[in-house]
Amino acid sequence: MKIGLFDSGIGGLTVLKKVIENFGNHEYFYLADNLNVPYGSKPISFLRENLKNILSFFQTMKVELLISACNTTDSIVKKTNFDTKNYTFTYVSIIENAVKKIGRNDSVLLLATENTINLGAYKEALLNKKIVKIEEKACPLFVPLIEEGYWDGQMAESVLRFYLQDSKSKYQKVILGCTHYPILENQIRKYTNSSIVDPADGIVDFLKNEVNLDRLDGKIKVNYLVTGNIEKFKFLSKIFMKDVKYHPIFKKIQL
Numbered sequence: 050m051k052i053g054l055f056d057s058g059i060g061g062l063t064v065l066k067k068v069i070e071n072f073g074n075h076e077y078f079y080l081a082d083n084l085n086v087p088y089g090s091k092p093i094s095f096l097r098e099n100l101k102n103i104l105s106f107f108q109t110m111k112v113e114l115l116i117s118a119c120n121t122t123d124s125i126v127k128k129t130n131f132d133t134k135n136y137t138f139t140y141v142s143i144i145e146n147a148v149k150k151i152g153r154n155d156s157v158l159l160l161a162t163e164n165t166i167n168l169g170a171y172k173e174a175l176l177n178k179k180i181v182k183i184e185e186k187a188c189p190l191f192v193p194l195i196e197e198g199y200w201d202g203q204m205a206e207s208v209l210r211f212y213l214q215d216s217k218s219k220y221q222k223v224i225l226g227c228t229h230y231p232i233l234e235n236q237i238r239k240y241t242n243s244s245i246v247d248p249a250d251g252i253v254d255f256l257k258n259e260v261n262l263d264r265l266d267g268k269i270k271v272n273y274l275v276t277g278n279i280e281k282f283k284f285l286s287k288i289f290m291k292d293v294k295y296h297p298i299f300k301k302i303q304l
């Protein structure tokens with residue numbers, strides 16, 4: 050199947066990696082809009098217009114499935130009457146599938162971008178499931194930290210400590226409500242001592258159970274389409290995807 054994924058940068062690779070691990074050789078198109086990173090603190094009106102361009106772009110690419118590998122834009126879809134039905138692809142929401150991983154009695158800490166928290170799509174989805182023990186924390190320094198390649202070491206430690214020092218053993222589940230955050234998953238687990246929910250697992254469940262996507266054998270190819278600094282994206286994606294046997298192709302594009 051022809052599958053599109055998009056994010057503001059390398060975050061969505063945390064989704065792509067799990068999709069590849071589970072479903073193998075489909076035709077993947079990954080849009081890294083790193084010209085506009087971070088999405089988490091940009092004006093919603095700008096991101097909404099930009100999202101229209103992204104969806105039109107994938108329409109012209111004729112993808113059959115478009116996976117939102119970005120919680121911030123998915124929040125915009127959910128909370129600003131953004132119509133994803135007028136396209137020829139099926140739009141896969143990350144938030145809807147993440148929330149399926151939470152049980153009714155769980156106490157939850159949602160970590161996400163400022164825009165995601167302020168838009169409130171996660172909170173609404175959790176409350177609709179009668180999940181009421183919810184705390185939210187925006188972590189705006191995580192995305193720049195990760196996009197600059199500081200995934201461990203002193204710099205990462207001090208940012209993690211800044212946000213999470215008071216979160217130890219207080220929650221059953223911690224939702225990594227930004228696709229960049231699973232890159233810091235081990236450290237977040239250590240700081241919170243909670244069970245971690247990676248929304249990418251919810252997407253994999255959806256593709257298995259609702260789309261009935263098959264696992265295909267053969268050489269895996271990913272087309273990376275990058276709007277900003279392509280060398281930086283290439284460098285970091287190679288590190289993150291180092292265990293994945295595949296053939297990446299990088300191309301600079303303009304939306």
Ligand code: DGL
Pocket residue numbers: 056057058060061086087088089090118119120121122162165192226227228229
């Ligand atoms: N990784 C994206 C998300 O899931 C966007 C983060 C950002 O660019 O601030 O929200």
